[in-house]
Amino acid sequence: MSSNDSGFSNTCIYCPSIGPFTAEHVIPAGLGGDDRRFMLRGMVCKRCNTTIFSPLEREFLRKTPAALGRIFLQPEGRRRGKTSNPPKLEARSKVLIAPEGYPVxxxxxxxxxxxxxxxxxxxxxxxxxxxxxxxxxxxxxxxxARTLLAATVTCVRNEPVEGVRSLLATTYTWGPDGYERGETRSVSEPPLQSIWNIILEPNEDGSEPSSRARMFRRENGQIVLRVTEKLGVERALTFFRKVLEQSNFEVMAARDIQNPPVRFDMSFQLDVIGRLIAKIGINLLAYLVGSDYVKHPEFQKIKRAILTGDPEIQLLPTEQKASIANIFSGLPITQHGFIIVAKPGPFRTCSLAVVTRLYGSLIEMISLGENLPWPDLPNHTFFAVDYQMHRIERYEMLDFVRAFPFRFTARGDAANEASAI
Ligand SMILES: [Zn+2]
Known part of the structure; x- marks a missing residue:
């Protein structure tokens, strides 16, 4: 069986288009995957490629924790300087309008x-x-912030009674759908581990401001959550906890950062992560098994999610990331890892997933489909992408383990620590 399906397919593997087709990198060039041996030809239409995948890759590289890895680890494609609009200061409050247009x-x-x-x-x-x-x-x-956004969080706000300061502490508990509000009690001082709560006023016309929640650290160390009443504390806390689960600053600690930017930014847009990794998963399958296989109807759902963002692709909860971190623990942080995994299902079907570690820290496992016919997968389903050399290598599992022996060192501990949040 040829792993590189050069046979011409009559429709795009992502949509019903009959072409024209353009060459698609199995792993995006922006992630260092521009190795000419790993291309899909005659499989992905020009429209999917240019109107959906290119912007998706751009967003991923700018608005996810991958941006951070790229800035510090990838020598080429470095993003520097925001020379556009100079920041302007809002006089009334200590808020600055960032060049992108939102207040900080x-x-x-x-x-x-x-x-x-x-x-x-x-x-x-x-x-x-x-x-x-x-x-x-x-x-x-x-x-x-990671320490505070634990299983229970205490938020304290001041609701003065006849002009006299009156502090109310509310507990929020982490549940399956995020934080849920618990009881509120009156306190004389904010508890030691608590988040100070301030209401973010709506615009003068009553509409919601462009930024509906900000969580920041004052110079005295106090963590403050400023949130609109409409959004609510629960939803803001839930969002920020999810963001922290996606961020990993361990990589930065290992770097000797020269000429740090004046303002250090890290953007995030969570749904882009799942979409881009799922797309790499489908690409890898098309590369390994051929285009006909990934046209199976059971892949419709994930393809729709990749193309439109709906349904939202579920990312792996932090507590399940430690074991995956171990698989990749021997892989240098200068390489991305990708694995296609097949799990047997009933009636000789299987479920497939793509497992990855990007820039040494962004770990995900994304389900590609269930009830699928068992694919004619070659043994070599492990991929290591040297994003500095722009080179992709394929491995059998055992060769991968021999090449990158697992290390149960500080990184593993760090992963466990993160999962304890
Ligand atoms: Zn298409």
Whole structure:
């Protein structure tokens, strides 16, 4: 069986289009996958390629934790400088309008120099940005936010009674659908481990502001959540916890960062992660088994999710990431890993998933489909992508383990620690 299906297929593997077709990198070039031996030819139509996949890859590389890995680890395609609109200061509050158009919390330093506080900002429905002037403070912020967003969170707000300060503490408990509000009690001082809560006012015309929630760290170390009443504390906490589950600052700790940018940004758009990794999974299957296989109707759901974002692709909860982290623990952080895994189902069917580690830290396992006919998978379903050399290697499982022996070291501990949140 040829693993590189060069036979001409009459429709695109993602949509009913009959062409024209363009060559598609099995693993996106922007991720260092531009190895000419790993291309899909005559399988992906030009429209899917240019109107959906190119923007999706751009978003992924800019608006997910991958952006962080890319900035620090990938020498080419480095993103620098935001020379467009200079930031402008809103006079009334200590908020600065970022060049992208949303407000960020600041303090004023010497000579009224604005210092962007370390923070996460929710923009629109589920876009956001992690930002701060100082990279070390941002790391501290992420760590304290992770500690605070535990199984239960206490938020404290001031609701003055006749002008006298009155503190109310509310507990929120992590459940299957995110944080749920528990009981509220009156306290004299904020509990030690708590998040200070401030209402974010709507616009003057009553509409929701462009940023509906911000969680930041004041210079005294206090973590503050500013959120609109309409969005609610529960949803904001849930969003920020999910973002933290997707962020990994371990990689940065290992780097000697030269010339850090003045403002350190990390964007995130969670749904893009799942879509892009799922697309790589389908591409890998088409590459390994051929285009006809991935046209099986049971792949319709995941393809629709890849093309449209609906239904939303579920990402792996943090607590399940430790074992995958171990599989890739021997792989240098200069390489991405991808594995196609098949699990037997009833009546000789199987379910398929793609497992990955990107930029040494972004770990995911995404289901590609269930009730599928057992594919004629070759043994070599492990891929290592050297994104600095732009080279992809295929391995059998045992060869992969021999080439990159598992290491149960600090990284594994870090993964366990993260899963304890
Ligand atoms: Zn197409």
């Amino acid at each position: 919390e600041i303090e004023l330093g010497s000579r009224a120099q604005p210092i962007v506080l370390p923070q996460m900002v929710l923009i629109g429905e589920r876009d956001g940005q992690t930002t701060g002037s100082d990279e070390m403070l941002l790391r501290e912020y992420v760590e304290s």
